[in-house]
Amino acid sequence: MRMVGEQVAVARIARGLTQKELGRRVGLQEESIASIEQGRRPLMPDVAALMDQELGLPGVLTVAAHKMPQMDVIPPWAEPLMNLEKKAQALSSYQNQVIPGLLQTEAYAEAVFRSRLPLYTESEIADQTAARLDRQPVLRREKPILASFVIWEPVLSCPIGGREVLRDQLRHLLDCSRLPGVMIQVLPLNEATHPALDGPFVLLETPDHQHIAYLETQRGSLVVSDLDEVSILAQKYAMLRTQALNPDDTRGLLKRLLGDP
Secondary structure, three states: OHHHHHHHHHHHHHOOOOHHHHHHHHOOOHHHHHHHHOOOOOOOHHHHHHHHHHHOOOOHHHHHHHOOOOOOOOOOOOHHHHHHHHHOOEEEEEEOOOOOHHHOOHHHHHHHHHOOOOOOOHHHHHHHHHHHHHHHHHHHOOOOOEEEEEEEHHHHHOOOOOHHHHHHHHHHHHHHOOOOOEEEEEEOOOOOOOOOOOOOEEEEEOOOOOEEEEEEEOOEEEEEOOHHHHHHHHHHHHHHHHHOOOHHHHHHHHHHHHOOO
């Protein structure tokens, strides 16, 4: 990865492009180009093909991307989130497709990974599930993290893994909502406007008060530190919290879905 990253950097400089300019041409943020060049993020084949075209290379980067070795259990593009979560003093997460990873049960997490394409092997599913569960103690630290979660209501009725798995997951959400520092809110379906139709995202604040955003896509993820971009996502999250049910009403909704009095 470091060798391929250095090849990207040499070719970019030879063309007289900045990381930001190359990122704009291939559909990536400046930070993502920097991560690729530093060997911290793998070069995906589709991006490699675009880079070959923009940098005037005869398929060199495309061949390199296709020959990348098997990645570790935690993909390099997900490692930044893992590291940021461990030391963050505040976290805000909006999810519109699945329950947030920090709040998933083992059975639900396993079902999520079984839904993945290309398919994982059984051992890969076990490894990925274990890695996800290993992240969750951050919500039970001795000094509690301030964690806010906004979940779009359709997620609560999507039976990933089956009805029993979903029911256990809803019960787990209810339990997690009582943890110190944890606030869970559901964004109801009856809202006529939606400030985050572009998809899920996570906002984190580090101990030195640096504000960072993390976004996942179909083929990877992006860590954003640009203040203007983070500010836009923070505004979106503030609007989401305003439109969402408050934590008490959210617990009431979860109880109704579970059939509890």
